[in-house]
Amino acid sequence: MTTTSTDIPTTGGTSHKELAAWVEEVAALTTPDSIVWCDGSDEEWDRLTQKLVDAGTFVKLDRKPNSFWATSDPADVARVEDRTFICTKDAEGAGPTNHWMAPDEMKGIMSDLYRGCMKGRTMYVIPFVMGHLESDTPMYGVELTDSEYVVCSMRIMARIGSKILEKMEETDAPYVKCLHSVGAPLAEGQQDVAWPCSETKYISHFPEERMIWSFGSGYGGNALLGKKCYALRIASAMAHDEGWLAEHMLILKLTSPEGKVHFIAAAFPSACGKTNLAMIEPTIPGWKAEMVGDDIAWMRFRNGKLYAVNPENGLFGVAPGTGYPTNQNAMHAIEKGNSIFTNVARTLDGDVWWEGMTDEAPDELIDWRGDTWTPESENKAAHPNSRFCTPITQCPVTAPEFDDPNGVPISAILFGGRRKTTIPLVTEARDWNHGTFIGSTVSSETTAAAAGAVGVVRRDPMAMLPFIGYNAGDYLQHWVNLGREHADAMPKVFLVNWFRRDEDGGFAWPGFGENSRVLKWVVERLEGTGEGVETPIGTVPAEGALDVDGLDMEPGQLEQATKFDVEEWKAEIPLIEEWFAQFGDKLPQELRDELDGLKKRLDA
Numbered sequence: 323m324t325t326t327s328t329d330i331p332t333t334g335g336t337s338h339k340e341l342a343a344w345v346e347e348v349a350a351l352t353t354p355d356s357i358v359w360c361d362g363s364d365e366e367w368d369r370l371t372q373k374l375v376d377a378g379t380f381v382k383l384d385r386k387p388n389s390f391w392a393t394s395d396p397a398d399v400a401r402v403e404d405r406t407f408i409c410t411k412d413a414e415g416a417g418p419t420n421h422w423m424a425p426d427e428m429k430g431i432m433s434d435l436y437r438g439c440m441k442g443r444t445m446y447v448i449p450f451v452m453g454h455l456e457s458d459t460p461m462y463g464v465e466l467t468d469s470e471y472v473v474c475s476m477r478i479m480a481r482i483g484s485k486i487l488e489k490m491e492e493t494d495a496p497y498v499k500c501l502h503s504v505g506a507p508l509a510e511g512q513q514d515v516a517w518p519c520s521e522t523k524y525i526s527h528f529p530e531e532r533m534i535w536s537f538g539s540g541y542g543g544n545a546l547l548g549k550k551c552y553a554l555r556i557a558s559a560m561a562h563d564e565g566w567l568a569e570h571m572l573i574l575k576l577t578s579p580e581g582k583v584h585f586i587a588a589a590f591p592s593a594c595g596k597t598n599l600a601m602i603e604p605t606i607p608g609w610k611a612e613m614v615g616d617d618i619a620w621m622r623f624r625n626g627k628l629y630a631v632n633p634e635n636g637l638f639g640v641a642p643g644t645g646y647p648t649n650q651n652a653m654h655a656i657e658k659g660n661s662i663f664t665n666v667a668r669t670l671d672g673d674v675w676w677e678g679m680t681d682e683a684p685d686e687l688i689d690w691r692g693d694t695w696t697p698e699s700e701n702k703a704a705h706p707n708s709r710f711c712t713p714i715t716q717c718p719v720t721a722p723e724f725d726d727p728n729g730v731p732i733s734a735i736l737f738g739g740r741r742k743t744t745i746p747l748v749t750e751a752r753d754w755n756h757g758t759f760i761g762s763t764v765s766s767e768t769t770a771a772a773a774g775a776v777g778v779v780r781r782d783p784m785a786m787l788p789f790i791g792y793n794a795g796d797y798l799q800h801w802v803n804l805g806r807e808h809a810d811a812m813p814k815v816f817l818v819n820w821f822r823r824d825e826d827g828g829f830a831w832p833g834f835g836e837n838s839r840v841l842k843w844v845v846e847r848l849e850g851t852g853e854g855v856e857t858p859i860g861t862v863p864a865e866g867a868l869d870v871d872g873l874d875m876e877p878g879q880l881e882q883a884t885k886f887d888v889e890e891w892k893a894e895i896p897l898i899e900e901w902f903a904q905f906g907d908k909l910p911q912e913l914r915d916e917l918d919g920l921k922k923r924l925d926a
């Protein structure tokens with residue numbers, strides 16, 4: 323890259339010399355028409371949303387205050403795991419579960435793509451912090467992007483703007499360099515499209531340099547670089563080096579009828595129920611649930627406990643299936659407006675709609691492809707991975723502890739996935755290593771959150787398969803090591819499955835608010851009052867220990883949801899062995915021992 327920037331008209335700037343130099347360097351490479359340093363103000367939001375309306379990217383919604391509807395290019399609707407790379411010095415650093423390329427090679431390829439890629443566009447500089455600015459160790463980032471959609475979405479999802487930059491300048495603070503381009507330069511006089519993007523996509527991470535280069539996509543998980551790219555992939559590598567955990571987990575505050583508070587973290591793969599559980603309305607009397615986070619947990623040791631912070635400031639939730647009966651809290655958050663909806667359907671009077679929002683679809687809609695849609699239409703009105711992007715503080719059940727820079731002490735971790743068979747409703751791990759084993763072998767059917775086939779069962783350790791920013795074998799060893807070093811701080815671990823099917827193919831367990839019954843048993847186990855029965859896979863609720871009072875289930879269904887079937891589990895063993903085999907020497911001995919133990923118990 324050449325160094326001198328040029329006479330590109332610029333609004334704003336910084337006294338942070340290293341940052342100023344990086345911005346100049348990128349501008350010289352990408353040659354935007356102008357540079358804007360984002361201040362995060364309302365005025366800026368108004369200006370950029372108007373610009374997006376004028377460009378045809380946004381339609382302003384008459385029925386939701388300060389809210390906008392966007393539809394993407396039909397080929398840019400989800401994370402692209404095939405195009406996601408971990409660029410460590412050697413391939414072993416990325417491990418068997420990631421795509422790897424040497425940093426120099428990747429930088430060569432991407433520099434060619436970036437050269438001149440912002441022509442005809444504005445390059446925005448977004449200073450942001452993941453977590454709290456008041457934290458002991460503020461976790462800064464700066465995203466350079468040529469997308470107004472990304473700026474507006476980042477303003478909802480993270481804490482951005484002048485206040486962050488000023489604090490960074492005070493100490494010349496280090497930050498994660500996040501470079502993003504939609505990869506669609508405009509020639510002189512060329513008309514823009516509503517959703518610029520490129521067929522060529524790269525989502526590249528340089529964990530050793532704490533840097534992210536993203537090219538060609540405007541979709542959230544690929545383009546809002548503070549979220550999955552920084553707060554999971556880069557942060558997991560930082561956490562490994564520094565002795566903490568960056569995890570794909572919601573954080574829930576539960577208050578029992580006696581007023582006792584417990585904080586629970588839960589890891590489910592994308593589109594497997596994190597946002598819904600984070601906003602649960604318990605159906606059992608006297609229990610109160612509040613949300614600290616719905617997607618990501620950063621967990622550090624403090625006063626002999628494991629404390630979790632939600633590094634985000636917004637919700638980027640799966641729209642389909644979100645409605646008043648299943649998740650009224652998300653609906654109330656959305657009603658307040660200030661939101662961006664992507665790839666949902668739009669009603670003719672300027673509201674949004676998606677499958678599962680109401681029992682009956684409106685008579686006529688504009689679907690996510692921009693076509694007229696009626697209930698007779700064959701296609702879905704909303705894309706299955708369509709999203710709402712909404713400030714987290716608008717959710718009526720956001721816990722006051724969301725604002726605590728130190729986070730909340732976690733007393734239980736739930737792992738889960740989407741499995742039609744085998745995995746019972748709830749199982750408690752025997753101890754930390756067994757819990758780590760359970761987490762490391764979690765399996766789930768793939769969903770529309772990532773491009774590719776849907777419904778294929780794959781192993782997804784700790785729901786982190788697409789998000790571990792280094793060798794997954796080292797990641798599993800890190801979990802084991804932390805358990806050894808901080809034995810007394812470790813939460814109890816549970817495995818859950820809301821998605822088991824009955825003979826008719828329907829969900830055996832009603833899920834959603836009824837999941838509070840499972841949470842109640844979890845809390846009772848923490849407090850030493852819940853009764854359990856040991857099985858080869860862990861402890862399951864004893865007969866009658868799961869509160870099903872007032873639950874209307876057909877005969878046999880509860881049994882179907884909760885049963886442990888030794889034959890089903892024996893069939894899992896070769897799959898787990900195959901999964902473990904790829905780690906070679908990196909597989910922690912402790913997990914080998916856990917697998918042996920499980921085999922013996924199943925055969926006994």
Ligand SMILES: Nc1nc2c(ncn2[C@@H]2O[C@H](COP(=O)(O)OP(=O)(O)O)[C@@H](O)[C@H]2O)c(=O)[nH]1
Pocket residue numbers: 590591592593594595596597598599616639640642643644648820821829832833834837
């Ligand atoms: N059957 C069933 N579906 C659920 C449950 N919780 C969430 N879902 C559905 O799973 C999909 C993804 O949920 P969401 O909470 O957005 O997942 P996230 O991506 O992990 O945050 C949505 O369509 C939900 O309606 C549950 O307990 N039971």
Ligand SMILES: C=C(OP(=O)(O)O)C(=O)O
Pocket residue numbers: 401542543544550591592593594596617638639640771772
């Ligand atoms: C934001 C995403 O994740 P989730 O479905 O876990 O909310 C994503 O997959 O892009």
Ligand SMILES: [Mn+2]
Pocket residue numbers: 593596597616617638639640
């Ligand atoms: Mn979610």
